[in-house]
Amino acid sequence: MGVDEGLKSELQKQGVYVTTWDQLVNWGRSNSIWPLQFGLACCAIEMIATAASRYDIARFGSEIFRASPRQADLMIVAGTVTKKMAPQVVRLYNQMAEPKYVISMGACATSGGPFHTGYNVLKGIDRYIPVDVYIPGCPPTPQGLLEGLMRLQERIKSRSMGQEVGAKQAAYPVPAFGASGLEPRYTPGVFQPRKPW
Amino acid sequence: MSDLYFQHYLFIGVLTAVAVAFGVAPLILARFIAPRRPAPSKQAPYECGIESAGDPWVQFRVQYYLYALLFVIFDVEVVFIYPWALVWKGLGPVVLAEMALFLAILGVALAYAWKKGVLEWE
Numbered sequence: 109m110g111v112d113e114g115l116k117s118e119l120q121k122q123g124v125y126v127t128t129w130d131q132l133v134n135w136g137r138s139n140s141i142w143p144l145q146f147g148l149a150c151c152a153i154e155m156i157a158t159a160a161s162r163y164d165i166a167r168f169g170s171e172i173f174r175a176s177p178r179q180a181d182l183m184i185v186a187g188t189v190t191k192k193m194a195p196q197v198v199r200l201y202n203q204m205a206e207p208k209y210v211i212s213m214g215a216c217a218t219s220g221g222p223f224h225t226g227y228n229v230l231k232g233i234d235r236y237i238p239v240d241v242y243i244p245g246c247p248p249t250p251q252g253l254l255e256g257l258m259r260l261q262e263r264i265k266s267r268s269m270g271q272e273v274g275a276k277q278a279a280y281p282v283p284a285f286g287a288s289g290l291e292p293r294y295t296p297g298v299f300q301p302r303k304p305w
Numbered sequence: 306m307s308d309l310y311f312q313h314y315l316f317i318g319v320l321t322a323v324a325v326a327f328g329v330a331p332l333i334l335a336r337f338i339a340p341r342r343p344a345p346s347k348q349a350p351y352e353c354g355i356e357s358a359g360d361p362w363v364q365f366r367v368q369y370y371l372y373a374l375l376f377v378i379f380d381v382e383v384v385f386i387y388p389w390a391l392v393w394k395g396l397g398p399v400v401l402a403e404m405a406l407f408l409a410i411l412g413v414a415l416a417y418a419w420k421k422g423v424l425e426w427e
Contacts, residue, residue: 202346203346205339206339206342269340273340282346
């Protein structure tokens with residue numbers, strides 16, 4: 109920003125590294141993403157495999173799955189979000205520390221997946237909370253989750269912490285059970301329903 | 306000699322100061338640089354996502370406490386008796402008498418509790 113890119117690379121050749129405060133903070137934040145420890149369905153098994161020794165999510169600094177949302181930066185929505193579970197997921201998201209990120213892992217969390225036409229499954233967690241990275245697959249492989257994590261790291265590095273906090277609301281409305289499923293059906297401003305054909 | 310003695314305490318003092326600073330410094334730092342956006346559902350107590358229900362100041366009957374105390378007495382008694390039972394034969398009559406005394410003291414305590422009516426559930 110302040111320093112010319114050419115000058116920066118010239119200085120680097122001499123062993124002098126120039127950076128900004130935001131870049132330094134983002135470097136730290138993107139390499140110490142602590143996920144919230146919860147799994148909803150079979151995607152969670154792949155998430156566990158990712159955390160275990162073979163795929164080793166610790167290489168990316170994300171091995172510390174926190175049992176409390178107060179200490180977590182990242183919510184990996186791993187699996188089918190039933191309508192019964194959705195209010196709890198949104199409430200947990202609200203209770204996480206700022207700035208916070210969401211990975212929607214697999215077809216179910218993204219769109220309801222194979223249960224899209226079912227009566228009891230939420231058709232995508234992005235109806236209630238803003239999702240940063242969607243990972244396709246049913247379930248995604250551990251490599252897929254790691255790819256999603258790397259994309260999230262790129263995303264964290266692309267914006268300063270202040271911009272990130274400002275881009276999201278402090279808390280999102282928690283849906284409640286109404287006469288027919290969850291009320292509201294989606295949070296306006298977060299989700300745009302598809303226009304009819 | 307005494308210099309060395311106090312020097313060792315100096316190490317403990319330095320260790321304590323560093324340990325306290327190590328714990329307190331991040332808290333103070335976070336106080337100044339952490340983004341803070343309070344909201345009702347964020348401030349709510351963490352109950353695994355469920356809304357908390359009821360009053361946390363639940364009252365328990367005081368009798369549970371007395372029962373727990375008696376349980377601990379006999380729990381500890383068993384912990385002592387097991388290793389004693391393994392070795393007492395080789396150690397002679399004194400050890401047998403010691404355990405008998407120990408059990409007698411506990412027996413008196415039990416008798417006292419019994420007389421006080423702790424064992425009766427009202």
